Amino acid sequence: MKLIHIKLSILVAAFISLTSCSSDDDNNSDALTGENNVSLEFDNSMNGDDLILGASTYTNSNDETLTINRLNYIVSNFVLIDEEGNEFIYPKDESYFVISEENALNEVVLTNIPAGKYVQMRFGVGVDQEKYQQGAEGQGDFLQIAEENNMMWAWQAGYKFLNFEGTFTAPSIASSTDFKIHMGSHGSTLDNYKEVTVNLPSTAMVSDEMTPLIHLEVDANQILDGEHKIYLSEAPVVMVDEVKSPQIAENTSTMFEVHHVHNGEGGHH
Amino acid sequence: MKDLQNIKFSFFILFLGFTLSLWSKPLGKVEDTLPTTSQRQVYFFEDCDVCGCSGNGGSMGYGGNLTNNFIGVRYLKQSYKSRDGIFNNSPWVDENFNTLQLWSKIPVTEKVSVHAIVPYHFHDREFGDNSTQKINGIGDISVLAFYKLIQTNKDSLMLNPDKLAHTLRVGGGVKAPTGNYEKDNNAGSVNPSFQVGTGSWDYTVGLDYNLGYRTYGANVLLNYTFKTENDLNYHFGNQTNYGLSFFGSFNSQNAVSISPSLGIAGEIFEENEQYGEAVVNTKGDVLFSQLGIHTTYKKWSVGANVMLPIHQNLNSGLVEVNYRTAVYVNFSI
Numbered sequence: 239m240k241l242i243h244i245k246l247s248i249l250v251a252a253f254i255s256l257t258s259c260s261s262d263d264d265n266n267s268d269a270l271t272g273e274n275n276v277s278l279e280f281d282n283s284m285n286g287d288d289l290i291l292g293a294s295t296y297t298n299s300n301d302e303t304l305t306i307n308r309l310n311y312i313v314s315n316f317v318l319i320d321e322e323g324n325e326f327i328y329p330k331d332e333s334y335f336v337i338s339e340e341n342a343l344n345e346v347v348l349t350n351i352p353a354g355k356y357v358q359m360r361f362g363v364g365v366d367q368e369k370y371q372q373g374a375e376g377q378g379d380f381l382q383i384a385e386e387n388n389m390m391w392a393w394q395a396g397y398k399f400l401n402f403e404g405t406f407t408a409p410s411i412a413s414s415t416d417f418k419i420h421m422g423s424h425g426s427t428l429d430n431y432k433e434v435t436v437n438l439p440s441t442a443m444v445s446d447e448m449t450p451l452i453h454l455e456v457d458a459n460q461i462l463d464g465e466h467k468i469y470l471s472e473a474p475v476v477m478v479d480e481v482k483s484p485q486i487a488e489n490t491s492t493m494f495e496v497h498h499v500h501n502g503e504g505g506h507h
Numbered sequence: 508m509k510d511l512q513n514i515k516f517s518f519f520i521l522f523l524g525f526t527l528s529l530w531s532k533p534l535g536k537v538e539d540t541l542p543t544t545s546q547r548q549v550y551f552f553e554d555c556d557v558c559g560c561s562g563n564g565g566s567m568g569y570g571g572n573l574t575n576n577f578i579g580v581r582y583l584k585q586s587y588k589s590r591d592g593i594f595n596n597s598p599w600v601d602e603n604f605n606t607l608q609l610w611s612k613i614p615v616t617e618k619v620s621v622h623a624i625v626p627y628h629f630h631d632r633e634f635g636d637n638s639t640q641k642i643n644g645i646g647d648i649s650v651l652a653f654y655k656l657i658q659t660n661k662d663s664l665m666l667n668p669d670k671l672a673h674t675l676r677v678g679g680g681v682k683a684p685t686g687n688y689e690k691d692n693n694a695g696s697v698n699p700s701f702q703v704g705t706g707s708w709d710y711t712v713g714l715d716y717n718l719g720y721r722t723y724g725a726n727v728l729l730n731y732t733f734k735t736e737n738d739l740n741y742h743f744g745n746q747t748n749y750g751l752s753f754f755g756s757f758n759s760q761n762a763v764s765i766s767p768s769l770g771i772a773g774e775i776f777e778e779n780e781q782y783g784e785a786v787v788n789t790k791g792d793v794l795f796s797q798l799g800i801h802t803t804y805k806k807w808s809v810g811a812n813v814m815l816p817i818h819q820n821l822n823s824g825l826v827e828v829n830y831r832t833a834v835y836v837n838f839s840i
Contacts, residue, residue: 281593288594440784455593497593498787502739 270353272446276318278346278359279451280337281497282309285459291339298463301409302470304417308403309458310338310387311490312364315433316348319358321441326352334365334380336387337456343387356442359452363491364399364423364431371426391422395478398422399430400490402461408471417474419461421486424478432491442499455497464489576620577808578611579837586829589698589822591635598635602698605629606646613840618655624648628686628703644687644703651680651711672719682709688737698826699779699789706737713748722756726770736780744777744790752797768799772814776821791821793828806839 282289284296289306297303313335316328328348335346374381374393384390389398402419423430442450462468466485468476476482585604590597608626615621626646633639657675686704713730728750736742752770759765772795779789794817801810814831821827 283594286594287596288592294596439787441782443782453593501782501784 270355270443270445270448273350273352274444274446274449276348276351276356276442276444276449277451278316278348279453280313280344280346280456281453282337282339282344282456282458285457285463289339289458296459298459300463300467300469302406302462303408304404304406304462304470305414306339306402306404306458308340308388308401310336310340310389310398310401312336312384312389312397312399313346313361314365314369315360315362316346317360318348318351318354318356318442319360320354321357324354325360326354326356330369331378334369336383336389338387341387351444353445354443356444356450357438358435359438359496360433360435362431362433363487363494364421365397366431367423367426367429370396370423391420396423396426400461400486402458406470406474408469410471415470415474417470418477419468419475419486420477421483421490424483428478428480428483430483430487432487434491434494436494436496438496438499440499441501443501448501450502451500453497453500455495457493457495460489460493461486462489464492576612576614577837577839578609579808579835581608581610581833581835582606583608583831583833585831587698587826588829589826590824600632600634600698602632602701603630605631608646610835611840615652620653622649622651622653622680624650626686630701630703632698632701640701642689642701642703646686647682647704647709648685649680649682649711651678651713653678653715669721674717674719676715677713678715679710679712682711682732684708684737688739688741698822699786700743700826705734705743706739706741707735707743709734709743724754724756726750726752726754728772740782742780742783744779746777747775749773750797752799754799762804764803766801766803768797768801770797771795771817772797788823788825791819791823791826793819793821795831808837808839810835810837 284294284304284306285298287294287296289309291309292305292307295303295305315330315333318326318328320326328351335343337343337346369376377384381390384397388401390396391398398420400419400421402421404417405414406417407414421430436454438452442452444450462470466489468482468486468489473479473482476486583604583606585606587602587604588599589602591600592598606626606628608624610624611622613621613623625648627644628646629641629643631639631641653676655674655676657673659670659672659674682705684704684706686702686706688702688704688706709732711730711732713728716727718725728748730748732746732748734743734745750770750772752768752772754766754768756764756766773793775792776790779786795814796817797812797814799810799812801808811834812832816828816830819828
């Protein structure tokens with residue numbers, strides 16, 4: 239009987255030594271050096287469902303059922319914030335991008351990001367007044383990109399920050415009706431540019447060897463069905479609207495959330 | 508440096524086995540547990556990594572009740588589906604994990620046995636757009652040593668066949684990263700376990716308890732696997748396996764014995780880590796029903812098992828197991 243006890247204790251000791259030693263704390267990611275790309279994937283959705291243009295229908299809490307034919311928006315002025323609160327501001331002239339579901343523009347690649355462990359990201363939805371004030375010449379290539387993706391009114395009117403189009407039905411409107419939500423700053427009279435800050439659920443690690451991908455879940459349902467309830471049955475076309483446009487801008491700024499971060503060597507989604 | 512440590516531990520485990528085996532000798536003649544045990548079911552426990560099962564050699568059969576020592580070949584088929592995307596309506600990917608393994612239980616002494624498993628995997632998965640991906644290769648080789656800590660004496664059992672007989676075996680082992688781990692297969696939201704190896708040294712401790720009454724019996728299994736970080740800084744979560752099964756043994760006239768079994772088996776997966784940080788949607792648990800049949804004729808035995816999920820919550824619902832099944836042929840040595 240005694241022998242069994244001795245054996246048991248030996249076994250227990252063996253287990254403990256195993257458990258204590260197999261824990262590996264030699265994390266080699268402590269000293270990150272160099273610079274690399276950070277990719278951002280904007281994965282568009284409607285209330286948890288993948289957004290599929292033209293095909294699916296989505297019913298929101300306003301009891302309106304939408305088919306979406308276009309979802310384009312401008313994201314800009316990226317800032318990456320590390321675990322110590324240091325901010326890396328991406329060069330402003332290169333910090334304007336169009337996300338377009340129809341043109342498969344879903345990824346933004348920020349280049350030459352200094353090594354670090356990033357925990358937060360801040361960016362703009364739309365184009366800020368400072369940039370717009372630089373005039374047409376000051377926009378660089380972005381002006382053309384915006385035009386190609388239907389993100390411009392005439393220059394005087396400015397950029398469309400959001401171009402959201404499709405058809406809908408509502409309790410009072412049984413037949414499928416077109417809707418168009420074009421939101422922007424309307425020159426310099428009405429500023430609808432919004433800043434968004436998102437937390438990363440895990441650290442995005444950048445070094446010469448490591449190029450993370452930040453996968454954002456973008457919930458386009460927020461555009462009409464966010465903090466402000468926008469009824470298409472009241473106005474199926476919203477372009478220059480002093481009441482609804484700012485509300486849509488606020489709603490749009492809440493549609494971004496980071497779903498997960500991939501760390502590693504890149505080429506991953 | 509880490510490898511060296513790992514090798515040291517592997518030797519330690521083996522050393523432990525041998526040391527115990529030397530001790531056991533002075534205890535004298537102790538026969539096998541039950542007269543019927545050689546005809547009993549081979550219980551196997553699916554020890555799969557991270558719900559996807561591809562990494563860890565598919566399974567690690569203890570062969571708990573099989574007192575005979577054997578060498579055999581087993582084919583395992585595991586059917587899964589996992590979400591390709593992060594949304595409710597993201598398409599499902601069908602995944603088939605196929606494993607052919609050489610498995611054996613080799614006696615070292617009367618009380619100590621060593622189990623070895625050498626798997627070969629050939630996995631495939633089909634995406635929503637009908638494209639397929641295939642991987643194959645040698646998997647991670649496992650070696651486990653078990654020590655029979657408690658067993659009833661055969662002699663007393665023969666005097667009193669109505670007495671309950673029981674056996675408790677404890678042990679541990681190591682899984683070496685002989686299978687290839689492809690980082691690319693672990694990207695995105697598809698099942699991170701579509702691999703033929705975890706790339707890591709893993710250590711298992713476990714126990715195996717059998718209770719027998721005449722030609723009926725019950726088996727309880729419990730084991731825990733400590734997994735380590737692989738060279739690509741991915742760390743599959745530690746894993747708990749448990750199981751309970753009941754079996755009977757029936758002899759037919761022509762020296763064939765048939766043992767059906769019925770039970771449950773469960774697995775709990777802790778969160779995976781990458782670069783020391785938790786990876787979202789990687790923990791989970793699953794409970795299976797398991798049904799098996801084992802037939803023996805002279806030195807040969809043939810068996811089959813099927814495991815069907817009763818309840819599951821794997822990778823936050825992004826991975827679902829459909830079924831697992833296995834067939835095997837063993838030869839007693």
